Amino acid sequence: MEDYVVGGHILNGDDFELITGYVYVEGGTIVEIEERSNIKSDNCAASGIVMPSLINAHTHLGDSIIKDVPFSGLDTLVKPPHGLKHRALRDAAFGVLVEAMHKSLLDALVTGTTLLADFREGGIFGVNALKTAMDPVKKVQVMILGRPNDGRDYIVEDEIDTILDVAYGLGVSGSRDFSSAAIGAMINRARTRGKFVAIHAGEQDNSDIDSAISLNPDCLIHMTYASKHQIESGIPIVVCPRSNLVTGVGSAFRHPPIGEMLQATTVGLGTDNVMLNSLNMFAEMEFVSKAFLHDDLKVLEMATLNNAKILGVDNDLGSIAVGKHASLLIINHQSNNLFGTENIVNSVVRRARPDDIVLLTNGG
Ligand SMILES: [Zn+2]
Structure with missing residues (x-):
C-alpha cells in the first residue's frame, strides 16, 4: 500500500477540532497529524x-432491485413477508440481486461512504448475494447483518x-x-458466537x-416513536429520518x-432501504440538521464517530487520529458550491455534495 500525505483544513480527533496541516498515512494507517499555519498542496x-469518511449504519441493499416506489405506507412497502420489498426479493434471481447491490x-463510494451495516434479507441466499456483490469493490466494507428466511415462525x-x-451478526x-422463542434462540446463537445483534423497533x-x-x-x-423512558434504556440507536418521511411514519x-x-x-445515522432513499449520507446529514437538530457538529458525529462506536469499530474508524485506519474524505472547499465557506462543519453537513469530493481513501 503506497504511503501518502493529504492536507488542508483537518477536522481533527474525536471532537472534530479544526486545524490546518497535514495527515501522513503509512501502510493504510494515520501515522502523524502535523499542524502548520499553511500548507503546500504540491506536497499532497x-x-x-x-474529514473522516462517512459510515452508514443502516441499509437494506437487497431492495436496490426496486426503485421509485409509491408513497403507500410502511406495511405495504416493507412488512415481512408480503410487503413490496419481500415480494420483489423472493422473485429476484441471484445475478439480478448481485448486480443491483x-x-x-x-x-456508496462516490457519495463518500466506506462502511455500511446492512440488514440482509433472504437467509444464506441473501448473504451470499451480498458477498458476491462486495467482492470486486475493495474500498467499501459491509458489515452483513443476516437473518433467517422471512415469514417463518421457527428457525x-x-x-x-x-x-x-x-455475517458480522444478526439484523432482526x-x-x-x-x-x-425463535427470536430468543437466534439471538442466543449469535451471542454464543460473539456476534453483533441489531433490531428494528x-x-x-x-x-x-x-x-x-x-x-x-x-x-x-x-x-x-420511542418514549423518554424507552430511550433511557441506553441502548444505542440508529435513526433513519429520510426513510421515516417516505414511509409516512416520521x-x-x-x-x-x-x-x-x-x-x-x-x-x-443510516439511509435504510435503497428503494426508499439513495445511499447518499450527505443528503441524510443535510436533512437531519435542517429538519431536526440545527446542530451541525452533532450531525457530523452521528454520521462518522457515533456510527463507528455503535458498530464497535471506533478504535479504528470514525475520526482522524494517529493509529486509526486512514478512511479519509477530502472535500474541495473551493468548489463552486463551497467557495467562500467560513464554517467548515456547517458547510460539510448542510451544503457539501458528492461532487465536492476530491479523494476518498480507505487505507490506500
Ligand atoms: Zn431497516
Missing part, C-alpha cells in the same frame, strides 16, 4: 477539507450457523416478526419497543426524537 495527494456499493439452527459463519426485522408506534429492549441488542434501529422535528436520544445514548 489531495488537499482541501480533510454491486451498483449500490459503487454509489433452522443450521441456517443460523451458516449465516453467522460469514422486528421483535414480533418471529415467535419470542418503534418504527411506526412504540408497541414493539419494550420487547426489543428486553432482547438487549447492540443497537435499535429507528425508535421513531415528522420533521418530532419523530424520531433525535435531540432527546442524544442526551441519553449514542445515536447514529
